[in-house]
Amino acid sequence: MPCKLCQIKPVIRIPNSPRKVCKKCFLEYFEKKVRRTIRVNKLIGKKDVIAVGLSGGKDSLSCLDLLCKIIPDRKRLFAIAIDEGIHGYRAITLKDAKKFCKENNVKLKIFSYKKEFNHTLDEIINILKVNPCMVCGVFRRYLLNKKARELGATKLATGHNLDDECQSIMMNQFKGNIGLSAKLGPKTGIVAHQKFIERIKPLYFMTEKEVRAYAFLKGFQVNFTECPNSKDTFRNYVYVILNSLEERNPGTKHSIVQSFLEILPLLKERYKEKAITSCKQCSEPSAKEICRACEFVNVLKKSA
Numbered sequence: 030m031p032c033k034l035c036q037i038k039p040v041i042r043i044p045n046s047p048r049k050v051c052k053k054c055f056l057e058y059f060e061k062k063v064r065r066t067i068r069v070n071k072l073i074g075k076k077d078v079i080a081v082g083l084s085g086g087k088d089s090l091s092c093l094d095l096l097c098k099i100i101p102d103r104k105r106l107f108a109i110a111i112d113e114g115i116h117g118y119r120a121i122t123l124k125d126a127k128k129f130c131k132e133n134n135v136k137l138k139i140f141s142y143k144k145e146f147n148h149t150l151d152e153i154i155n156i157l158k159v160n161p162c163m164v165c166g167v168f169r170r171y172l173l174n175k176k177a178r179e180l181g182a183t184k185l186a187t188g189h190n191l192d193d194e195c196q197s198i199m200m201n202q203f204k205g206n207i208g209l210s211a212k213l214g215p216k217t218g219i220v221a222h223q224k225f226i227e228r229i230k231p232l233y234f235m236t237e238k239e240v241r242a243y244a245f246l247k248g249f250q251v252n253f254t255e256c257p258n259s260k261d262t263f264r265n266y267v268y269v270i271l272n273s274l275e276e277r278n279p280g281t282k283h284s285i286v287q288s289f290l291e292i293l294p295l296l297k298e299r300y301k302e303k304a305i306t307s308c309k310q311c312s313e314p315s316a317k318e319i320c321r322a323c324e325f326v327n328v329l330k331k332s333a
């Protein structure tokens with residue numbers, strides 16, 4: 030059956046709907062849904078300056094692409110990329126990020142673990158023998174927040190999609206870390222701190238499949254290389270389980286996220302008491318005397 034609106038050959042089915050649409054209608058549907066997410070959740074104000082965390086993958090490129098349309102003023106939009114130093118991986122995705130920013134006239138700033146923490150992630154794993162994602166996530170969040178703020182951003186946008194959120198919700202459930210879920214949602218964080226840049230997720234209600242289709246139809250040169258450290262992670266395990274549940278019961282991921290959003294205000298209330306102070310070592314926001322990034326830096330100094 031042709032696309033109902035345009036009467037031409039459809040290219041994709043809208044998830045959880047029998048509707049099949051053409052390329053133009055899908056791109057319009059996608060943009061409309063992202064704009065709605067931003068509007069309903071008040072993600073971006075008129076005076077906000079947005080830093081986009083850009084990896085060069087399909088999610089962050091799609092997020093930046095839409096924000097370029099929504100915020101045409103390039104003084105209010107720029108990108109930050111983090112080079113963790115992962116052999117055979119990050120250099121490839123950074124190439125795509127640079128190309129996109131050049132073509133779309135977006136300022137891109139790149140910061141590396143090597144320069145900021147004296148070691149690449151590959152070196153850190155060799156020294157500390159820890160779960161790579163644990164230290165990588167702490168350092169990335171730290172740098173994105175710090176650099177976005179120093180560069181004048183008032184919000185930090187990331188390319189997290191509905192599948193990512195669903196995985197985080199279920200991982201926290203399975204591990205009994207429900208307190209961590211209080212930080213999730215289209216806008217992250219529980220307690221405000223002047224040095225915390227609020228994180229926003231414009232692609233919050235878009236599935237991974239939809240984002241993949243958007244990136245493909247827009248012709249982004251996305252390299253689908255995966256991080257070599259991602260294979261045996263708990264997240265990857267949950268990813269497989271959720272996909273199999275979704276296949277048997279279409280709509281499962283949406284249901285998980287929708288149910289979660291109903292209890293999110295209660296979770297934020299329940300876990301808000303933990304005050305955020307400043308790290309004694311680097312002055313960045315921290316829940317403890319020394320922030321987690323500085324804890325890792327200190328262990329690295331002793332071990333190297």
Ligand code: SF4
Binds near residue numbers: 113161166259
């Ligand atoms: S998969 Fe883990 S190690 Fe690789 S970039 Fe993501 S957080 Fe870092």
Ligand SMILES: [Zn+2]
Binds near residue numbers: 052053
């Ligand atoms: Zn159409």
Ligand SMILES: [Zn+2]
Binds near residue numbers: 312320322
């Ligand atoms: Zn610190």
